[in-house]
């Protein structure tokens with residue numbers, strides 16, 4: 179009988195102690211930088227203050243020896259002269275050849291919403307927390323990456339390879355004016371970057387390997403218009419859609435619930451494929467709010483739903499689509515005159531970085547040294563910019579790792595923990611030391 183290997187704390191590496199001291203000494207700077215980022219209200223939509231935040235960060239990184247590029251994604255969705263889609267890419271070359279480690283953070287934030295008890299753009303500090311829209315998602319992570327890079331540079335000025343930091347637009351609305359646009363121009367290709375870390379708020383002790391896939395589609399049922407007092411002279415598209423929804427409840431939702439992925443998706447409930455009906459519409463338009471007009475009696479000749487199907491790495495998109503088409507075919511077989519169409523709106527393939535990939539194993543080893551425990555490995559239920567780095571950039575050595583609690587993202591009174599930012603900055607600086615020193 180063999181004994182299980184004894185668990186013992188990982189060996190510290192040469193720069194670990196100096197990194198810990200240096201990051202601790204930069205605590206005030208880390209807080210101030212996070213506050214400065216929060217105080218620029220980069221709301222998306224519409225895409226406010228993108229140039230301002232890129233310039234602020236660019237000037238800072240230039241002082242730390244980075245070469246900076248400000249890049250406008252002209253012509254991408256939402257780009258206009260009043261709301262230009264600006265991105266920052268900063269690069270610092272080492273003294274000798276080596277790999278390039280890239281930290282990518284989106285600089286846009288979602289709308290404020292209701293329920294705040296603090297100023298969403300104040301950057302107020304209370305105890306260990308900094309409050310503000312985007313504090314967790316993901317200005318705190320971006321600030322931690324900047325501090326990590328600066329700490330590493332002060333300790334190892336003659337490193338090998340290169341460090342890049344990018345602050346990119348529009349992640350919250352698909353990333354087309356940000357990472358996708360940069361990836362199309364080679365900024366995330368393997369001949370330029372070797373390791374990518376996206377400091378999204380997944381928690382300082384977890385490594386996010388990727389995300390599930392997405393398919394959005396519009397399904398329409400067709401009918402024939404008639405007077406509402408004589409519906410037998412028409413054909414109700416809404417009743418047809420009702421039959422579609424009933425068929426989905428009877429067969430499709432139960433089928434999805436039986437499948438499970440090997441992807442470590444969190445939360446647990448997202449380990450099966452999911453289907454959300456995002457919207458439904460049929461018949462005449464809704465009256466404007468406050469209208470006292472009565473509706474007209476009309477048999478609806480069109481009804482539409484928008485479906486949001488999240489798919490697993492074990493599924494094929496063609497089969498996912500065929501499964502929904504089969505629902506429609508079954509309804510058609512039972513209902514005379516049933517006509518329908520389906521239109522694709524959006525699709526993203528699932529991605530999952532290999533656990534043996536160097537950026538994963540290096541980050542895992544650093545987390546163990548900082549926190550004294552092994553990291554959790556997770557996959558996100560929804561997508562983020564890794565999709566573009568994977569599909570357009572063809573760069574598979576990419577993870578999301580950063581401070582902050584995912585549940586706070588997009589919530590009122592969003593906050594990021596200062597100690598968490600310090601710990602993850604230490605991890606990121608150690609990753610740089612392990613890969614570049």
Ligand SMILES: [Zn+2]
Pocket residue numbers: 284315316349378379
């Ligand atoms: Zn985010």
